[in-house]
Amino acid sequence: xxxxxxxxxxxxxxxxxxxxxxxxxxxxxxxxxxxxxxxxxxxxxxxxxxxxxxxxxxxxxxxxxxxxxxxxxxxxxxxxxxxxxxxxxxxxxxxxxxxxxxxxxxxxxxxxxxxxxxxxxxxxxxxxxxxxxxxxxxxxxxxxxxxxxxxxxxxxxxxxxxxxxxxxxxxxxxxxxxxxxxxxxxxxxxxxxxxxxxxxxxxxxxxxxxxxxxxxxxxxxxxxxxxxxxxxxxxxxxxxxxxxxxxxxxxx
Amino acid sequence: xxxxxxxxxxxxxxxxxxxxxxxxxxxxxxxxxxxxxxxxxxxxxxxxxxxxxxxxxxxxxxxxxxxxxxxxxxxxxxxxxxxxxxxxxxxxxxxxxxxxxxxxxxxxxxxxxxxxxxxxxxxxxxxxxxxxxxxxxxxxxxxxxxxxxxxxxxxxxxxxxxxxxxxxxxxxxxxxxxxxxxxxxxxxxxxxxxxxxxxxxxxxxxxxxxxxxxxxxxxxxxxxxxxxxxxxxxxxxxxxxxxxxxxxxxxx
Numbered sequence: 001x002x003x004x005x006x007x008x009x010x011x012x013x014x015x016x017x018x019x020x021x022x023x024x025x026x027x028x029x030x031x032x033x034x035x036x037x038x039x040x041x042x043x044x045x046x047x048x049x050x051x052x053x054x055x056x057x058x059x060x061x062x063x064x065x066x067x068x069x070x071x072x073x074x075x076x077x078x079x080x081x082x083x084x085x086x087x088x089x090x091x092x093x094x095x096x097x098x099x100x101x102x103x104x105x106x107x108x109x110x111x112x113x114x115x116x117x118x119x120x121x122x123x124x125x126x127x128x129x130x131x132x133x134x135x136x137x138x139x140x141x142x143x144x145x146x147x148x149x150x151x152x153x154x155x156x157x158x159x160x161x162x163x164x165x166x167x168x169x170x171x172x173x174x175x176x177x178x179x180x181x182x183x184x185x186x187x188x189x190x191x192x193x194x195x196x197x198x199x200x201x202x203x204x205x206x207x208x209x210x211x212x213x214x215x216x217x218x219x220x221x222x223x224x225x226x227x228x229x230x231x232x233x234x235x236x237x238x239x240x241x242x243x244x245x246x247x248x249x250x251x252x
Numbered sequence: 253x254x255x256x257x258x259x260x261x262x263x264x265x266x267x268x269x270x271x272x273x274x275x276x277x278x279x280x281x282x283x284x285x286x287x288x289x290x291x292x293x294x295x296x297x298x299x300x301x302x303x304x305x306x307x308x309x310x311x312x313x314x315x316x317x318x319x320x321x322x323x324x325x326x327x328x329x330x331x332x333x334x335x336x337x338x339x340x341x342x343x344x345x346x347x348x349x350x351x352x353x354x355x356x357x358x359x360x361x362x363x364x365x366x367x368x369x370x371x372x373x374x375x376x377x378x379x380x381x382x383x384x385x386x387x388x389x390x391x392x393x394x395x396x397x398x399x400x401x402x403x404x405x406x407x408x409x410x411x412x413x414x415x416x417x418x419x420x421x422x423x424x425x426x427x428x429x430x431x432x433x434x435x436x437x438x439x440x441x442x443x444x445x446x447x448x449x450x451x452x453x454x455x456x457x458x459x460x461x462x463x464x465x466x467x468x469x470x471x472x473x474x475x476x477x478x479x480x481x482x483x484x485x486x487x488x489x490x491x492x493x494x495x496x497x498x499x500x501x502x503x504x
Contacts, residue, residue, distance in 0.1 A: 067474070090466075090474050108442060110449055110464065115456075117449060123442045149442060158436035159443075161478045162429035166443050167450045168465030169494045170422050175459040177414040184410035190360060190375045190401060191411075191418050192455045197362055197369060198419045199451035203444045204367075207427040212362065213420030214342075222319070222342050226413045234497040241493055242421045245486040 002026050002140050005056055005082075007049065007073060008064035009033035009042070011111045012087050016064060017042055019119045025143040030056040049076075058082050059136060062105060071095045083133045089160030092153040093127050103128030103137050106156060107145075110167050119144050125151040125159065176235050183231055215246035254278050254392050257308055257334075259301065259325060260316035261285035261294070263363045264339050268316060269294055271371045277395040282308040301328075310334050311388060314357060323347045335385045341412030344405040345379050355380030355389050358408060359397075362419050371396050377403040377411065428487050435483055467498035 004026060006013050013031065020026040031042040032049040039046040047054070055061075061077055063070055063086045070086045074096050077084055083101040089108070096102035106125040109117060124141040126148065128134035134150070141148040151159065174195065181188040201210050214222040223243050230236045256278060258265050265283065272278040283294040284301040291298040299306070307313075313329055315322055315338045322338045326348050329336055335353040341360070348354035358377040361369060376393040378400065380386035386402070393400040403411065426447065433440040453462050466474040475495050482488045 067471070090477070109446055110453070110462075112462070112464075115453070121445045123445060125442075147442075147445070151438065155436055155438045157477070158432055158481060159438050161481050162432040162438075162440075162443060163446055164465055164467075164478060164491075165425045165429040165432070166447050168463070168467060168498070169425050169490075170447075170450055171454070171459050171463055172494060172498050173417045173421050173425070174454045175463070177417040178454075178459055180410055180414040180417070184407055186403065186407045186411050186414075188414075189455070190377075190399075191414055193373045193375060193399070194361055194415055195418050195422075195451045195454060196448075198422055199447045201362070201364075201367070202423070202426045202430075202447060203441070207423050207430055210362075210364070211420070211423055211427070212364075213416055215416075215420060219319070225342070225409070226416060229410060229413050234500070238421075238493060238497065239416075241489060242424060245490065246420070246424050248486070 002060060002136065002143070003029050003058045004060045004062055004140070005030045005032065005058035006062050006064055007032045007077075008062075009035055009038035010064065010066070011113055012107065013062075013064040014041065014113045015107070015111045015117070015119070016062060016087075017045075018116070019144045023143050026140065029058045055080065060085060060105075060140060062087060067091050074099065083128070083136055085128075085137065089163065090157055092157075093129065094153065097129070101128070101130065101133045103133050104153070104156065105137055105140065106151075108159060108163060120146050123147040123149055125149050125156055127152055127156065173238075176238065179232075179235070180230070184229075211246065211250065213246070215243035216250045218247050218251050254312060254388065254395070255281050255310045256312045256314055256392070257282045257284065257310035258314050258316055259284045259329075260314075261287055261290035262316065262318070263365055264359065265314075265316040266293065266365045267359070267363045267369070267371070268314060268339075269297075270368070271396045275395050278392065281310045307332065312337060312357075312392060314339060319343050326351065335380070335388055337380075337389065341377075341415065342409055344409075345381065346405065349381070353380070353382065353385045355385050356405070356408065357389055357392065358403075360411060360415060372398050375399040375401055377401050377408055379404055379408065425490075428490065431484075431487070432482070436481075463498065463502065465498070467495035468502045470499050470503050 028045050031045045032047050033039045034049050061084045067088050084099040085103045085105045093104050104127040107122050109122040124145045126137040178188045272280050280297050283297045285291045286301050313336045319340050336351040337355040337357045345356050356379040359374050361374040376397045378389040430440045479488050
């Protein structure tokens with residue numbers, strides 16, 4: 001049995017609380033947060049985070065808050081004996097080095113409150129400053145997911161960057177597609193099978209080989225018509241730059 | 253029973269042949285192509301397309317070839333009485349107007365040979381120049397798919413543009429993510445659950461609301477680190493432009 005204390009009440013805290021609650025091998029000692037309203041979700045485990053707050057003893061303290069505040073909050077845990085970890089993709093483990101036992105527990109998934117995901121398939125990237133801590137994080141990871149990965153801070157930063165392309169930027173392209181549909185009175189939902197098939201393909205073949213379309217063919221006529229159809233300057237610029245890059249890559 | 257003749261041996265022809273062959277309501281009279289080798293797949297229905305080729309009688313002639321050659325090939329069908337359609341997302345129906353009965357049968361999906369898709373969920377966008385032809389295309393569409401849409405040429409062009417963002421450009425972002433992973437020795441497959449969840453989300457909520465990440469937060473520190481990590485100029489330019497666009501959209 002691993003006892004955890006979660007610090008934070010945001011999306012990741014919300015999902016960890018949910019999945020730990022359902023798991024026999026994990027006990028949640030406490031959830032600490034600054035926002036009273038956000039804390040209500042966490043029931044009797046919830047405590048208000050304040051100066052000299054009584055922090056319950058735990059094996060693992062999980063700091064699940066925005067990147068900018070991780071160091072500051074970790075300072076308030078300095079007298080505790082347990083393992084202190086954060087959940088960020090881009091912050092080095094090093095920021096927690098004042099703690100004898102420290103590490104990272106990074107779920108590589110887009111997590112939003114109120115939308116449940118199958119946590120068993122969420123990759124958990126772990127890192128720790130010693131073997132004992134790594135073993136605890138490993139146990140914690142496998143108790144909630146089938147995908148545990150030992151990833152150092154440099155690799156994690158690269159993964160986070162790759163995730164920005166595969167999630168943040170991709171989602172913005174979906175948004176542009178959504179706008180194009182709305183502007184021309186066609187339902188965006190017609191694109192859903194295309195979107196899911198595009199995503200499914202890369203699990204089996206390299207995206208380099210899967211590329212198709214007017215930019216790959218160097219079809220400038222279609223590209224010119226598309227740019228004219230787009231209403232905003234930003235969309236036109238994105239279309240132009242991505243097409244140019246794809247054409248350069250394949251017409252060599 | 254609808255009798256069809258398919259002209260072309262590429263990806264769309266391949267998939268239409270496969271799905272029509274499995275369908276009791278459709279009979280394939282002939283598959284015409286210029287490439288002998290590509291024709292072998294189509295067995296006894298295959299015929300070499302040449303001057304004065306004997307073209308089998310059919311209810312519907314489906315021109316499934318690259319955009320640039322649709323008009324030219326349609327000229328060779330000028331004496332036939334059936335309905336002549338193309339399968340392109342961006343070519344107006346108008347190019348077939350020399351034929352008394354003409355239309356469009358556009359499957360909105362990324363189709364590659366050797367990768368089977370569940371055709372029942374492929375949206376088929378149809379258009380025709382008269383009611384009788386539309387009714388035939390409608391019958392043909394519902395015999396292979398559960399998603400039939402009547403879409404005019406202007407709407408179809410917009411859908412095709414939206415599909416360029418949702419498929420071509422998205423796939424290129426996957427490729428960049430793939431490169432980042434390879435450059436830093438992390439397996440790209442760790443991103444698969446993120447990619448499929450990102451795609452699944454837009455079926456339920458608008459991508460505008462689902463946006464997350466350093467660009468949305470206006471987190472310039474993380475952005476600068478990411479740009480430094482990227483190796484190619486094109487990738488840096490794409491990162492910068494997409495981030496700037498997202499920041500402008502949300503920081504207003």
